[in-house]
Amino acid sequence: MSDSRFTQVGIRPLPPPLAPAPRRRRPCLSAFLLGAILLGCLLCDLFIPKDPAYMDLANCSRPPSAAFLFGTDTMGRDIFSMIWSGGRVSLFIAFLATAISTAIAVIFGSLSALAPPWLDALLMRLTEILLSVPSLLLIVLLQAVLGQPNAVTIAIVIGVTSWTSIAKVVRTEVRQIRSSEFVIASRCMGGGFFHILWRHLAPNFLPSILFMVVMDLRSAIVAESTLSFMGIGLPLSVISWGSMLSLSEKALLANAWWIILIPGLFLIVTLLCITDLGNRFRKNANRKESNL
Amino acid sequence: MSTVLYCLKKLAAFAVSLLVLSVVVFSIARLAPGDPLVSYYGDRAEKMSPAERAWAEERLGLHDPLPVQYARWLSNALRGDLGISYKYKTDVLEVIQGRLGNTLLLGGLGFLLIFGLSLLLGVLCAWFEDRLLDRWICRIGTVSSCVPEFWLSLVLILLFSVTLRLLPSSGAYTIGHAGDPADRLRHLVLPLTVIVLGHLWYYAYMVRNKLLEEVRADYVLLAKAKGLGKGAILFRHCLRGILPSYFSIIAISVPHILGGTYIVETVFSYPGLGALAYESARYQDYDLLMVLSILSGGAVILCSLIAQAVNERIDPRIRAGEVGPLV
Amino acid sequence: MTAPLLDVCHLTHVFRHGRLILRAVDDVSFQIQEGEIFGLVGESGSGKSTVARCVMNIYRPAKGSILFQGIDICDPRQRRANQKLLQTKRQLIFQDSASSLDQRMTVAEIVAEPMAIHRIVPPRGSLREEAKFQLYYVGLGEDCLDKYPTELSGGQRQRVAIARALSMEPALLVADEPIASLDVSIQAQILNLFRHLQEEHGFTFLFIAHDLAVVRYLCSRVAVMFRGKIVEIAPTGELFRDPLHPYTRALLSAIPIPDPQAERSRPLPPFDLPAPQGVLTEAAPGHYVLRSP
């Protein structure tokens, strides 16, 4: 062993640490499926074999066959064609309703969070009272105000009656961010209201409400189909997933399972995909490990 | 003394909330367009002459300005006269009486089942976090939460009533067997399944996630360091920590579960209040609507107050005002 | 003697918590001269952070006045008239850099934020160049520019916060326990940085700490706060040599010394003193202590 190893050399720079391997993103089946369904609904005019609204009275309640891929309903309409064009209506309603309720929720929630305590308390009481009014009552009355139901009025009805839960999340989030030190710091530096809103509030609270918004999309789809099924939604002549399913009770008598199962399965697969996507938006990236 | 004062305070809060609720419902209902005469007189209303209409409106007290109508309704209500149903032409209470029991049976049982099962499932998932059991419960739960209630009802009818002929598909009891508990139970199975499956996962998942957050708290380490077992920590410490927010949420959702039975009641032709509420709202059956809304709203407010009182016992910080609103 | 940079006069701030009224800051007065590091020391709950927040206009004091460069910042009209000056010439550094930096912004964006707010044309070309320069100033390399606060260590984050404050070339830096949440070895680095900034670039600091040991090294004058009142103000050397108020003595003896034998044999004085009373009186030139009149 030579003594040269024991000479003093002082500080030598370390080789830079290896960059962490880029995280591979898991391929996402639900995003793919949802994309396919969305695309299919948007472009349905290109490939559906029959006019979805045409009532082929000679072929009522036919089971699935080569001629009618998914069978026909009790009024002789082709279910395969109806699913795609009905999906367009259902999804349109869902997106519009979600947009409406999110807009109301964000405005109401941030207003409540930024307001002085007494106004905040008042607004929160208001939502609580609104919550304790049965939603059915609200929906029916709103329908009455808006007149003959169509896709837009249904979306408005759903949107206006489903914003409370997001509003509460928005309120808590905004409150939390508002009193955080980086916002105080920005205020001290002279950041105006819009600067703080744009640079600090929005980027920090959007990800946390994204999950809620996606879940709201899901409940809007369910709400549309339920309303139509109950007969207070879209009329039979406007094809949507809900109005298709409103024929189910007749189908039950005719024992025509495909009228119930096939549109329902489409509905559920869509909902599942949305739920899965929503769960991915949840921030659980650097979640601590369980202490238990 | 403080207990009495406390109860009085809560009671006052309850009364005030009910009053506000009744004003809101009253105004919404009356301000909405629609012809209440139709529900009273049926088709005859459309053939009435203007004079006849005026007389009819006068008779039903629809002429006066809104506040007067409300004041009259309130004073009558306080004396125990809740008005008559326009559609059924009898006292509102009578209409409700026949169906209240059915709804309480269905909704109440459903509520209790959801309440208990969601806690159980949530704790189970948290105990076996990320193990096989947790994963499968989560998967099945997610799917169940995606199935719309009305569709599930249809499929269950299709399967158990139409195809297998095991269970009845409609009604609360077979005619002539009203007093037979076994028969009632058979009629309850399907609606109850739909109600429970439709709501269960939402609450169970919430319990699970809140518990998972809780077991990451520092105090769990101290509890473990002093020699407590997993069960003791999970039940005595963590569960206790999340119960307040769970109670608050489930109290708010009483109308979703109790009142939301209307879909199920409609599909299964179950004679309950849900279907009645739906009808009354649709056909401007004012007095009936008021009573039903106040009933369901009152249930919510009452449950919230109970939850609040229970929470203050569980977590003294709430009473001291150290923590903000839970929901 | 020139007029002080910051003149705090009879400052009183009250918190209301339900029916409880807490006098967090009770009749506090002190002056900070240009170019000095003024230490404000006290335990948690003594009101020292409240003073800082009043100086930064985050809280509105119940009584008293604060003059900054001759502007009464408690007077709304004067404050509005000098808004831009106040926002640029006073800067705050927080204790917890993890929460005072927005986690969704990169270091470059954070450091350049004040310039962006005030739409200052960056003298070095771009905001990014400006941020790079400021980082260099506080001893951070270019490689930090595109990182997010979570990717940095505590010491680095605190440097970023300092760089952000420095970018406006403030006349007064208020540092609210900037080193309390750092490791001892990192504390030394940040302390040296403060000292360097004061000596070489003439920055003025209001430095808040709970630890007298830190203050001794850094500050030229120190005020000791106890339950909302200043109990003693003195030049650092004098305070350590001749502490007059019993609370100051207690705080001094709480400083641990890295000598096991001496430390073990040293008894602790009682810390639970009665609430301070009296008025500040001058015991020696520049050395004030709270005494009963």
Place this chain on the structure above:
Amino acid sequence: MSALLDVQDLSVTFHSPHGLVEAVRGVSFSLQAGEVLAIVGESGCGKSVLCKSIMKLLPESAQIVGGRILLKGTDITGYTEREMRRLRGRAFSMLFQDPMTALAPTMTIGRQIGEAVLVHRPRLPRAALRRRVAELLDLVGLDPAAARLCPYALSGGMRQRSVLAVALASEPSLLFADEPTTALDVTIQAQVLDLLRAIQQKLGTATVLVSHDLAVVARAADRVAVMYAGKLVETGTAEEVFYDPRHPYTWGLLRALPARAREGEPLYTIPGMPPSLIDPPKGDAFACRNEYALAIDYEEMPPMFQITDTHFAATWLLDPRAPKIEPPVGRWSK
């Protein structure tokens, strides 16, 4: 007589998204009954992982990959959760850094202490339990009436005292104190340290005191171990480490203390930052921050050199072939 605790060559790793973290790398030390050992190091050096791994309080991603832990001569390395539970509380217990979050927020102090008492004496009658809780509160210097309070009503110092009462409930023979004073005010800090010392003398509880501040440790510790990048780099009695430090890292820690600074001189700072414990550098991990580093420091890990019976340090500077260096730290003087 065998030592109370004997840790031999213990290694602990974590799985993290960025790779395998070698948090503890071959640590050996032993502790006699009634002794106070301080473990000092910067945050992230693995000192608190070391304590938690001995008590098996680590999350599932952590694993003991090598070495043995002997408690009173019994090997507990492979103990199951059930067996560990019997030891926790009675054989060893732990104090945590943040007293604000270490207590369950919804339970009264008394119940939390009582629970800890009952773990190992489940059949204790109610009155005796109440007496015992009062006794424990008295021991840590709290009014027994505090048993009826919830944590939110207590100050930081009082909470740390309550945590101490919980930890002492079953009279453990060994107490791990993980930065027990870091979150507290200076004055409270000194009181808690004195309390720890008093309890150790009264009950004979051996204590492992973890801290990032050497100055804090001087008051309470019998022996001091300096930890860096997952390894112990110097161990010795408090006197040896403070008066005759041998490892350059210990020199750095001592010199960086503000209490040591002389007016007018800049504070000494240790250059650079601790290395990442994912794939740590070969050789001495401190070399890249050490102005006295030798060429061999970058090649080979230094062994533990023995200086006296109790004093050890892991640096090549102690090798007979190395150049002699005058330590840059003198004895502290007022």
